[in-house]
Amino acid sequence: MLRVTGVQKTYGKTTAVDNADLHIKKDRCTALIGPNGAGKTTLLSIITGLLKPEKGQVTLSGSQKDRREVIGYLPQFPQFYNWMTGREYIRYAGELFGLSRKVADSRAEELLAVTGLEKSGTKRIASYSGGMKQRLGIAQALVNHPELLILDEPVSSLDPFGRREVIELMEKLKKDTAILFSTHVLGEAEQVSDDVYMMKNGKIIMESTLADLKKNYALPVFLIETKGEIQELAEAFQGENWVEAVELDGGKLRIHAANMTQGRDGVLRLLRDTNALYTKVEAESVSLEDIFVKVMDR
Numbered sequence: 328m329l330r331v332t333g334v335q336k337t338y339g340k341t342t343a344v345d346n347a348d349l350h351i352k353k354d355r356c357t358a359l360i361g362p363n364g365a366g367k368t369t370l371l372s373i374i375t376g377l378l379k380p381e382k383g384q385v386t387l388s389g390s391q392k393d394r395r396e397v398i399g400y401l402p403q404f405p406q407f408y409n410w411m412t413g414r415e416y417i418r419y420a421g422e423l424f425g426l427s428r429k430v431a432d433s434r435a436e437e438l439l440a441v442t443g444l445e446k447s448g449t450k451r452i453a454s455y456s457g458g459m460k461q462r463l464g465i466a467q468a469l470v471n472h473p474e475l476l477i478l479d480e481p482v483s484s485l486d487p488f489g490r491r492e493v494i495e496l497m498e499k500l501k502k503d504t505a506i507l508f509s510t511h512v513l514g515e516a517e518q519v520s521d522d523v524y525m526m527k528n529g530k531i532i533m534e535s536t537l538a539d540l541k542k543n544y545a546l547p548v549f550l551i552e553t554k555g556e557i558q559e560l561a562e563a564f565q566g567e568n569w570v571e572a573v574e575l576d577g578g579k580l581r582i583h584a585a586n587m588t589q590g591r592d593g594v595l596r597l598l599r600d601t602n603a604l605y606t607k608v609e610a611e612s613v614s615l616e617d618i619f620v621k622v623m624d625r
């Protein structure tokens with residue numbers, strides 16, 4: 328639905344965004360991940376139209392509309408009027424978009440419900456927790472019924488409870504709205520993302536679906552649980568030429584294979600040949616954080 332091509336932005340000698348290409352798809356949640364200073368905020372500001380790139384384009388596909396009508400945006404450091412109530416704040420945002428007071432009011436009511444703030448709508452923002460403020464910020468970003476919601480570091484400043492609140496809200500919203508969000512907190516990114524872009528020194532250094540990433544970075548490591556004699560089974564694996572290492576880890580066997588194919592075949596064959604009383608066999612999963620560290624290091 329939105330394409331970024333060859334976008335560049337420099338501040339003095341710093342190239343904040345360097346020839347970035349991005350393709351945001353409908354019905355998908357896209358994560359832009361990278362360390363501090365990678366250029367995420369600059370790139371998102373360019374996509375929203377707040378900042379002009381020196382080179383490159385941002386284009387909406389299949390729509391003649393102004394980009395600002397299609398995008399809802401929550402900045403990295405949103406400013407709230409703490410003396411307002413949550414409800415007043417959303418109404419105010421709606422009025423800024425040209426909604427009449429009456430329409431803005433009912434939209435505020437709707438969005439308080441969507442973001443789980445219906446009980447807090449009449450309380451002053453000053454009394455809100457971090458997670459509540461961030462959800463209010465998302466409600467504000469949704470006021471114009473955007474097709475694409477852009478969230479800059481929506482969970483980075485929150486404690487684990489706040490993070491969970493916001494991630495659960497994003498999971499709910501992504502069913503109806505495309506989401507593009509930046510983060511350097513990867514545990515959460517993993518939970519909601521479909522597509523992933525990694526950014527470093529202004530450059531997009533990796534793009535993939537989350538599913539492909541996990542497949543491509545999967546390690547040939549297998550976990551086995553057994554009701555039988557675990558030491559014996561460990562020794563049997565040790566004797567195989569495709570096995571590189573065997574670890575005994577609290578009642579579990581961790582088998583490091585030379586590669587995925589040999590590992591998969593070998594594990595199953597050996598379990599069968601030894602009539603092992605196994606209760607569980609699985610390939611060890613790799614986290615987005617592990618992959619991120621690898622990609623950033625190379």
Ligand SMILES: Nc1ncnc2c1ncn2[C@@H]1O[C@H](COP(=O)(O)OP(=O)(O)O)[C@@H](O)[C@H]1O
Nearest residue numbers: 338341343361362363364365366367368369370
């Ligand atoms: N207004 C600005 N003036 C000068 N340098 C800036 C400005 N905004 C960002 N930068 C620089 O651009 C780079 C990218 O920053 P930013 O987009 O905020 O990264 P991120 O959001 O990934 O942390 C950093 O080196 C930062 O110092």
Ligand SMILES: [Mg+2]
Nearest residue numbers: 367368403480
């Ligand atoms: Mg930033």
